[in-house]
Amino acid sequence: MQAGRLLRAGCVPIGTTSVPGPGTEWKTWGATARGRTAxxxxxxxxxxxxxxxSAAAVAAGMVPLATGSDGAGSTRIPAAWCGVAGYKPTTGLLPARDRSGLTMGGPIARTVGDLLLYxxxxxxxxxxxxxxxxxxxxxxxxxxxxxxDPEVAAVAEAAARDxxxxxxxxxxxxxxxxxxPEREWRARRSPTAAGVPPSDDVRSDRAENDRALSALFARADLLITPTTPNRPHGPxxxxxxxxTALTWLFNLTGHPAVSIPAGLCxxxxxxxxxxxxxxxxxxxxLAAARLCERGRPWPVLAPAPVAGGGGPSPRGG
Incomplete structure (x- = not known):
């Protein structure tokens, strides 16, 4: 559905991009049938x-916007690790893309303005x-x-304070x-989940998280976290x-979430x-994300990449 509506709005398709290969489930270590995605x-x-x-193509400057799907963080996590923005809408705004009802289509883009265009x-x-x-x-x-990771937490908290x-x-x-939420997520995604009532533990977890989030959003507009607990890993x-520890809860609860760049380790x-x-x-x-972008701008393209250790070098031109 999202691709068709984007085409009707005048978007020009460039191509398709890499997703996990057979047997890797949702866990993308960068390995696909076409080789490793850098x-x-x-x-x-x-x-x-x-x-x-999708995230790699946006960060490398191939396209300003790419589509993805998010069942546990799959637009937000690659957006975070590639230094761009990724959005998971409230559950139900688009048709779910899997039988569990957890996976939502969503965009990855260089800017929040492009997320708003999507x-x-x-x-x-x-x-x-x-x-x-x-x-x-x-x-x-x-x-x-x-x-x-303490360094990831420190970078995210510094961004929030900025x-x-x-x-x-x-x-x-x-x-x-x-x-x-791990046991609830796994129970929802289990091949045998259809027609099977959740366990008492899963029901208890869900009820407590719903209660805590309702109380939180009664006193606050936003919850801010690192997108992932860890920094990008190797293949x-x-x-x-x-x-997925900090993202998949919101696929279960249906809350909208966006990842924006916080900084660098x-x-x-x-x-x-x-x-x-x-x-x-x-x-x-998204209005909040745009305020954050204006108050704390980020690079719209990745710098010239580094193959091994050390930080990125400036991109020429």
């Missing part, structure tokens, strides 16, 4: 996934007005359960403590770290900042 910032790193090729073309929604003042925001590095200093948000406390995978790899809003508050979410 991260435009660091060619030895994964671009994230599963919409790996929203206008695909969802028929005009660009939202700027919020009248700083948005109330709560920052959490781990949502109460994730094992977030946004507060720029007047885009007003950071408030306390943070939020949620339950790890062999992240080991025991779940790159010392090794030059990008870190994403995830903004989450209440269900159906997509207009506010």
């Amino acid at each position: 991260n435009p910032w660091r060619t030895g790193l994964s671009p994230g996934g599963s919409s790996a090729g 929203r206008e073309a695909v969802l028929g929604a005009a660009a939202p007005p700027a919020p009248p003042g700083p948005l109330r925001a709560v920052f959490s590095a781990d949502l109460g359960f994730a094992e977030t 946004l507060a200093e720029a007047g885009a948000v007003a950071l408030e406390g306390p943070g939020v403590r949620l339950r790890d 062999d995978g992240p080991g025991p770290t779940m790159s 010392r090794d030059g790899s990008p870190v994403g900042l995830q903004l989450v809003a209440d269900r159906h508050a997509d207009a506010l979410l």
Whole structure:
């Protein structure tokens, strides 16, 4: 559906991009039937996934916008690791793309302005007005359960504080403590899930997370987190770290979320900042992301990539 609406709006298709190969499920280590997909910032790193090729194409300057699908973070994670923006709409705004109802189509783009153009073309929604003042925001590095890399957490928190200093948000406390959604996500995606009632543990997790998020969005406009708990890994995978730990909850709850660039780790790899809003508050979410972009601009293209260690070098021209 999203591709057809974009074509009718005048978008020009350039090609198709890489997704995980057979047997890799949603876990994109950059390996596909056409070989490894390189991260435009660091060619030895994964671009994230599963919409790996879309994010790499946008970050490398091949296209200003690419489509993806997000069932656990698959537009937000590659956007974060490739230093661009990725948006998962509120569940139900577009038809779900899998039987579990978790996967939503969404865009990856260089700028929030281009995300808004996608929203206008695909969802028929005009660009939202700027919020009248700083948005109330709560920052959490781990949502109460994730094992977030301290450097990733520091980069994300510094970005959130920069946004507060720029007047885009007003950071408030306390943070939020949620339950790890892994067992609910796996239960929903299980091939045998159809017609099987969830376990008591899964129902308890969902009820507690719904309660905590309802309380949070009663006092705040935005929840801000790192997009992933880890930095981009190599093609062999992240080991025991779940790159989806901070994203897949919002596929289960249906909340809209966007990833924007937060900054770089010392090794030059990008870190994403995830903004989450209440269900159906997509207009506010993207207006907030645009405020953040204006208050803290980011590069619209990856610099000349680095093959091994060290940070990126400036792109000539």
